[in-house]
Amino acid sequence: MSAEPPLPRHHLPPDRLAELVRGEGGPATVDLLLGGERSRRLLLLRMLDDATDLGPAWNLLSEAQHRAPHVVDDLLMYPQTGMWLTTALRRLRGRAPKEEPPLWVELGHMQALAAAAALRAELDFSIEVPVRHGRVSLPTLGCAVLPVAEPWARATVRAEGGRTVVETAGVEVAVPSAAGSAGPGWHPVRRLTVGPKERQLVIALDDVDPYRTYPEPTEPRPLSGEAAAQWRRMLEQAWELLLREQPETAEAMRRGMFSLTPTPAGERFRPRSVSAGDAFGGVEASEPDDAVQLAVTLVHEFQHTKLGGLLHLTPLLTHGSDGITELWYAPWRNDPRPLEGLLQGIYAFAGIARFWREHRRVTSARSAMAHFEFALWRTHVATAMEQVHHHPRLTPLGTTLLDTLRGHCAQWLAEPVPEEYLALARLCADDNLARWRAHHRRPPAPAVEATVRAWLDGASRPPRSLASEPEIVPDPSARWLDSLAILVRHRLSGVDEDRIPLDAPEKAAARVTGALTGDALLAVGDATAARHAYLAHLAAEPGPAGAWAGLGRALAVADTDPRAARLLCHHPERARAVHQALLRVTGTAPDPIRLATWLDSPPV
Structure with a gap:
């Protein structure tokens, strides 16, 4: 009896695979x-x-x-x-x-x-x-x-x-x-058709299928006719923008994007969107602030879609052998991420950086925002990739993908950005990382105890043990690490309602969930006032990670207390942990700047 012929296998030719590795992929690649x-x-x-x-x-x-x-x-x-x-x-x-x-x-x-x-x-x-x-x-x-x-x-x-x-x-x-x-x-289920006849996007605006939300099903929430019309208008404008500025991406989307699930609008400049590897071509998105935001969301989720399809054909990572899940800093998330999730984010946000790179070339009314977004996202993506680009779990294809994206990102980092927006992007990127560290990095308890004893004994410097790399301990209370960046977007938007009033920073901070008064002051460049605001916040409530990270950034921008600034910018978790321990032991909170300055002393 003759053996049955082997089933055909799906195959990505080298040129198509190369497109995906670059973060791209045209209609023919999407068809595969x-x-x-x-x-x-x-x-x-x-x-x-x-x-x-x-x-x-x-x-x-x-x-x-x-x-x-x-x-x-x-x-x-x-x-x-x-x-x-x-x-x-x-x-x-x-x-x-x-x-x-x-x-x-x-x-x-x-x-x-x-x-x-x-x-x-x-x-x-x-x-x-x-x-x-x-x-x-x-x-x-x-x-x-x-x-x-x-x-x-x-x-x-x-x-x-x-x-x-x-x-x-x-x-x-x-x-x-x-x-x-x-x-x-x-x-x-409404079918939206937008764009000129030969370049139309046809997509379902699905508000009723229980499996339209990811990762958990939810019951139907039908839109009103007015809300559906608003989604159509936004999609028409976003599609026009993509056809003009990202024509290759738009052509690929025509082949591989099938369903858009609307959800209620979130906070300004904080859109929510989700896709899933099991739901190729589906996007769940909150009502956008404007068409540009919707275009960015579609690019973001389509990147996830393409990578999910690639991962169904070939792995980019090997399985871990020791059963330990490593966690990493993902600048676009509040929580530490496993390697698989970080790789997804790198791929998606490289697409966002590419979007803003092109958008700033062709826009004038939003040039300030476009410069800032491009500078911020290229920095975030580069930071994420530097952590893992030599990781031993990467397959040869995974290594090629990261190396290729790193090469693109290196070119982007070399492109000039006006100094004002470059400085703001660096400020927000550094602040985000410092907040993340303050939440999720945990110095060893014995080292913190030894540091408390050294402080109380009047030692000239902390023990060496405090300088060891702290472990990552996920803090479920970590929220809104992007608060400073959101406030900067309010500043740059050009919309009167978004402006941050210098005489009422508390009101500006209240508009952004998770933001502190010091954040609003830092966003408009008043580092001295921000310093006082952060210190006042820590005096009233010593625990918040954002205040520790923000204080370090304010000290660095104001160019005062350089040792305290250095410690709080790079290791805010040390100051926060020791400060809280001293408060528990003595009942009195030490001066944050004095403590941070001492902690920056060369260890014994």
């Missing part, structure tokens, strides 16, 4: 990634069928595939389908932490998927589907709202002669025949 994702989805679907009886849903999906294969392919490649498949398989394997919805509801989404496929393939059919909190979601189409009191129930989707209804307990909701149309009890 999509081919890999399609095979992966089919494998996951087969695994799910092997693990449980999909029964009528499998049969109906197969019938739809026979009638309209392009419809089933579209549903299969929909980001929310990928999210559901991995969520369901994790539930079956006992690896999902949540117990809701019940497993039968999770698995029953297959019936909803099959119903959507059959409806779009214009089949006559009837199938039972789950009801989640009174809603039935049909992927890519919309959701029906039913008068069901129980959180989890069942309904029937029935199509006959071109008429489709969702029915339970004698109540019917008609599904409009025209895609994207609303009706009584029916919320459609």
